[in-house]
Amino acid sequence: xSGDHQPLALLLFSAxxxxxxxxxxxxxxxxQGSAEEFYAGGRLFSPMENGFAIAGDYMSAASFxxxxxxxxxxxxxxxxxxxxxxxAWLVVLFLVAELVRNVGRFTLADVVAARMRERPVRIAAxxxxxxxxxxxxxxQMVGAGSLVALLLGxxxxxxxxxxxxxxxALMVIxxxxxxxxxTTWIQIVKAVLLMAGAIALTVLVLVRFxxxxxxxxxxxxxxxxxxREFLAPGLRYGGDWTARIDFISLGLALVLGTAGLxxxxxxxxxxxxALAARxxxxxxxxxxxxxxxxxxxxxxxxxxxxxxxxxxxxNAAGNxxxxxxxxxxxxxxxxxxxxVLFAVVAAxxxxxxxxxxxxxxxxxxASVAHDLYASLKRAHTERRGEVAVARLxxxxxxxxxxxxxxxARNLNVAFLVGLAFAVAASANLPVLLYSLFWRNFTTRxxxxxxxxxxxxxxxxxxxxxxxxxxxxxxxxxxxxxxFPLQNxxxxxxxxxxxxxxxxxxxxxxxxxxxxxxxxxxxxxxxxGAV
Amino acid sequence: xxxxxxxxxxAVRLDVPWYEAxxxxxxxxxxxxxxxxxxxxxxDSRGATETxxxxxxVRRSAAFQEVRGRYRRFVIPASLAFLGWYVAxxxxxxxxxxxxxxxxxxxxxxxxxxGLGQFLSTFLLTWAYARHARLHRDxxxxxxxxxxxxxxxxxxxxxxx
Numbered sequence: 001x002s003g004d005h006q007p008l009a010l011l012l013f014s015a016x017x018x019x020x021x022x023x024x025x026x027x028x029x030x031x032q033g034s035a036e037e038f039y040a041g042g043r044l045f046s047p048m049e050n051g052f053a054i055a056g057d058y059m060s061a062a063s064f065x066x067x068x069x070x071x072x073x074x075x076x077x078x079x080x081x082x083x084x085x086x087x088a089w090l091v092v093l094f095l096v097a098e099l100v101r102n103v104g105r106f107t108l109a110d111v112v113a114a115r116m117r118e119r120p121v122r123i124a125a126x127x128x129x130x131x132x133x134x135x136x137x138x139x140q141m142v143g144a145g146s147l148v149a150l151l152l153g154x155x156x157x158x159x160x161x162x163x164x165x166x167x168x169a170l171m172v173i174x175x176x177x178x179x180x181x182x183t184t185w186i187q188i189v190k191a192v193l194l195m196a197g198a199i200a201l202t203v204l205v206l207v208r209f210x211x212x213x214x215x216x217x218x219x220x221x222x223x224x225x226x227x228r229e230f231l232a233p234g235l236r237y238g239g240d241w242t243a244r245i246d247f248i249s250l251g252l253a254l255v256l257g258t259a260g261l262x263x264x265x266x267x268x269x270x271x272x273x274a275l276a277a278r279x280x281x282x283x284x285x286x287x288x289x290x291x292x293x294x295x296x297x298x299x300x301x302x303x304x305x306x307x308x309x310x311x312x313x314x315n316a317a318g319n320x321x322x323x324x325x326x327x328x329x330x331x332x333x334x335x336x337x338x339x340v341l342f343a344v345v346a347a348x349x350x351x352x353x354x355x356x357x358x359x360x361x362x363x364x365x366a367s368v369a370h371d372l373y374a375s376l377k378r379a380h381t382e383r384r385g386e387v388a389v390a391r392l393x394x395x396x397x398x399x400x401x402x403x404x405x406x407x408a409r410n411l412n413v414a415f416l417v418g419l420a421f422a423v424a425a426s427a428n429l430p431v432l433l434y435s436l437f438w439r440n441f442t443t444r445x446x447x448x449x450x451x452x453x454x455x456x457x458x459x460x461x462x463x464x465x466x467x468x469x470x471x472x473x474x475x476x477x478x479x480x481x482x483f484p485l486q487n488x489x490x491x492x493x494x495x496x497x498x499x500x501x502x503x504x505x506x507x508x509x510x511x512x513x514x515x516x517x518x519x520x521x522x523x524x525x526x527x528g529a530v
Numbered sequence: 531x532x533x534x535x536x537x538x539x540x541a542v543r544l545d546v547p548w549y550e551a552x553x554x555x556x557x558x559x560x561x562x563x564x565x566x567x568x569x570x571x572x573x574d575s576r577g578a579t580e581t582x583x584x585x586x587x588v589r590r591s592a593a594f595q596e597v598r599g600r601y602r603r604f605v606i607p608a609s610l611a612f613l614g615w616y617v618a619x620x621x622x623x624x625x626x627x628x629x630x631x632x633x634x635x636x637x638x639x640x641x642x643x644x645g646l647g648q649f650l651s652t653f654l655l656t657w658a659y660a661r662h663a664r665l666h667r668d669x670x671x672x673x674x675x676x677x678x679x680x681x682x683x684x685x686x687x688x689x690x691x
Contacts, residue, residue, distance in 0.1 A: 232631030
């Protein structure tokens with residue numbers, strides 16, 4: 001895969017960058033610099049707009065390229081990701097979205113701080129939010145680097161490095177100048193592009209098989225070289241019990257992590273009411289569900305039309321399955337149709353990474369400025385000052401993420417995303433659910449539940465085979481892998497819940513009844529919500 | 531499916547007259563044109579206590595208990611059900627691959643049906659939740675919201691006098 005598609009892909013990608021820069025300039029031309037404007041885009045987006053933006057925030061390149069690629073390589077086992085990523089939205093819809101919209105203002109920590117002593121819980125929740133965001137950010141930027149190497153043929157280290165730096169710098173500009181309003185529009189544009197691209201490819205695959213799904217599956221099984229086994233679980237996660245428990249761990253992290261992702265939570269504050277937040281989630285479930293159904297067709301389509309071996313030969317992790325499929329559907333290498341489709345898919349994948357990076361950068365800058373800085377500073381400064389800090393924080397986080405991404409550039413992208421979900425599920429979800437639903441929850445319980453999930457999750461990763469002890473780990477030379485699983489979720493998520501419970505029952509100060517009454521009434525009725 | 535979703539949303543929008551209604555105390559924290567906010571939230575500790583009393587009272591009220599009960603009676607069983615179904619699916623895929631590989635029709639096997647069943651159950655539960663909230667919760671919650679707002683405004687006026 002080389003040659004003529006590069007200029008077109010670069011052209012399309014530059015067009016997207018130009019559009020996003022245009023949006024940012026247009027949005028920031030009348031910016032007021034208020035916190036409401038910067039973190040929440042004025043809170044006046046419609047549910048449909050926000051639903052598209054949520055979908056744009058959530059469907060990363062890891063989903064578009066990664067899941068389809070896993071299906072093309074391992075068949076059914078790749079589908080398990082799609083299911084986990086979608087079912088997670090029921091947790092968000094039922095337990096989190098509306099209540100968070102009513103209780104909080106800009107961040108996760110707002111929800112907890114509404115009924116606890118503010119300083120300790122803000123520092124705790126702010127720290128865990130920034131940790132999750134940086135992990136997720138690194139995953140996306142590493143993905144951007146590999147994508148360039150794969151799609152544009154620039155396999156040299158320099159091309160990767162400059163892509164990572166370029167993507168990071170571009171997003172810092174978008175976020176610090178345009179705030180939530182620009183970020184939201186970038187995500188909406190990206191979601192429309194991604195859906196359109198996925199629909200077009202899916203239709204082409206189905207047309208190729210005359211709408212006969214059975215034939216598609218049979219051909220995929222045949223071309224994969226695994227036969228029937230390709231359509232059943234076990235090709236990737238079969239193996240020994242460690243691998244199986246690792247998969248259950250990942251499954252738990254996926255389904256419980258989404259509701260704890262700071263950049264998803266902050267999206268609910270961009271609509272005026274809890275009812276609008278609910279409608280946004282319904283829109284996004286429709287979009288995300290439709291999208292993941294299409295990734296299944298694309299994955300099996302790539303296996304059937306391109307062939308598993310050809311996919312693996314192009315990229316061992318399967319990340320190029322969809323671009324290769326596009327090339328084939330357009331008429332094969334060298335044809336105009338193939339070149340155009342390939343370039344379009346490449347450009348959409350870039351757009352996807354840019355938009356996701358923007359959302360996370362914004363959410364983490366809000367955590368730094370609104371939670372950490374506001375709690376740690378001594379004197380009370382104006383809110384305008386806080387926004388200035390947030391703009392600076394966006395630049396700082398961008399720099400940190402660029403540096404980490406350059407260090408971690410050989411790590412598997414899907415793994416990094418799974419890790420971010422595991423930390424979110426362990427550190428953020430327990431404290432969020434306890435705050436919203438448990439009457440006797442106390443400040444100590446809140447702080448313990450955050451650190452009780454965050455610290456084990458991070459430590460277990462450090463002593464896992466990911467960091468040391470195997471040829472694929474970050475430090476292959478040494479071996480301190482005492483924990484056998486790659487994903488810590490199955491241990492650290494229960495620990496987060498347990499620590500919150502234990503901190504609460506051993507707490508010496510009684511729970512604040514009056515403020516709990518206020519949060520509870522506010523969460524369910526919206527009375528007094530911002 | 532998107533189109534259907536859109537049409538459903540449009541239809542619902544007509545059903546719910548307060549759809550566009552903003553929070554009655556909109557802008558209170560933002561500090562724009564709200565006369566009630568300073569009195570209710572100011573440094574005057576009497577105002578703060580009264581606000582707390584209002585919330586405590588509303589929480590004790592039968593109307594609020596009903597809204598909360600309806601919410602919890604739906605989301606708790608529904609959450610347990612879908613989490614149980616999801617965990618069963620993941621465990622079955624890892625622990626019983628032979629069962630999952632059993633063919634159903636043509637190339638479609640049990641695993642395929644179960645996976646698509648997860649998609650289907652997610653869409654159905656989303657629809658059921660939205661319907662339940664719209665029919666059994668939204669109106670009562672909005673009334674409570676206005677009740678709180680009324681009392682806080684009245685309290686603030688009393689302070690001013």
